[in-house]
Amino acid sequence: MTDVTRRTLRLLNLLQSRTVWTGPELADELGVTTRSVRRDVDRLRDMGYPVLASNGHGGGYQLGAGRALPPLLLEGDEATAIAVALRLAAGSGIDGLGEQAVRALAKLDGILPPSVRAEVSAITDALHVVDAHTGAGGILSSTLVTLARAVRDGVQVRVDYERADGHRATRRLEPYRVLSIQGRWYLFAWDLDREDWRTFRLDRMHEVRASTFRFTARPAPDIESYVRESISVGAYPIGARVRILRPASEVAPRIPAFAGTITADGEDACILRSGARDLTWIAMQLAWLGLPIEVIEPPELAAEISRIGTWAGEVRQG
The missing domain is CATH 1.10.10.10 (Winged helix-like DNA-binding domain superfamily/Winged helix DNA-binding domain)
Known part of the structure; x- marks a missing residue:
């Protein structure tokens, strides 16, 4: 200083x-x-x-007005870090904390110098909390800030990324959105090497470097829907599609983002798409719902549900 x-x-x-x-x-x-x-x-x-x-x-x-507020002479990075922390708090799912964080963000915006206020606004606009939940996976704040800035500025990034199987590699990406879904942060981006859209977990990123290379925005799918699908279906080797004979508005709140996606199928039914490493897990989740269903695919899921039903019917009290 x-x-x-x-x-x-x-x-x-x-x-x-x-x-x-x-x-x-x-x-x-x-x-x-x-x-x-x-x-x-x-x-x-x-x-x-x-x-x-x-x-x-x-x-x-x-x-003048506002003299009772505490003095804040913040560098841009400091103000950004505070704003990101408040945005995380707003999506934490802790009763009362979200409202307090929003109020704090409003106060922060009211006392920041115009240049820093614009920086904070641009960064937080690049962040999007889709669904709040406690128990977030650990990530570096610098990772979140770097990616949010890259989204705002429309520049490419290089990410040292570790897949679920432990394989690490450098990924060249065009970042479009940073999302928090049930406490875990994801990046939606265009993978330059694979020439396709991809979803990346921030807690699997070891290093993120923003470049100065700008990119022209591509026509993108619905980002929230794409990310939900990729983490609940695309991330697993086995996929299933089931018709649930209840309205989507009734079923959707009971399906966590990581467990599947729900789309309406008329007024009185909906389609659940889910993924897993084995059909038993999907069958058990459907049993937990306890709702009338029709298996669309794969047919082996219906056989697995019947097997579980037969086993349940043979259980005896000791």
């Missing part, structure tokens, strides 16, 4: 400590000339802080 920055922060603290200060009083407190005080006041005004000045007896410098 430079001497000028320290002095500016000290000046802001002084202005908040009492209603009015004269120029000579501030100069004495800061150990500078009144001319330097005037320059520092102008610097605060350029940063967006409402410093008022009045002449005559009883006049001097004072903060």
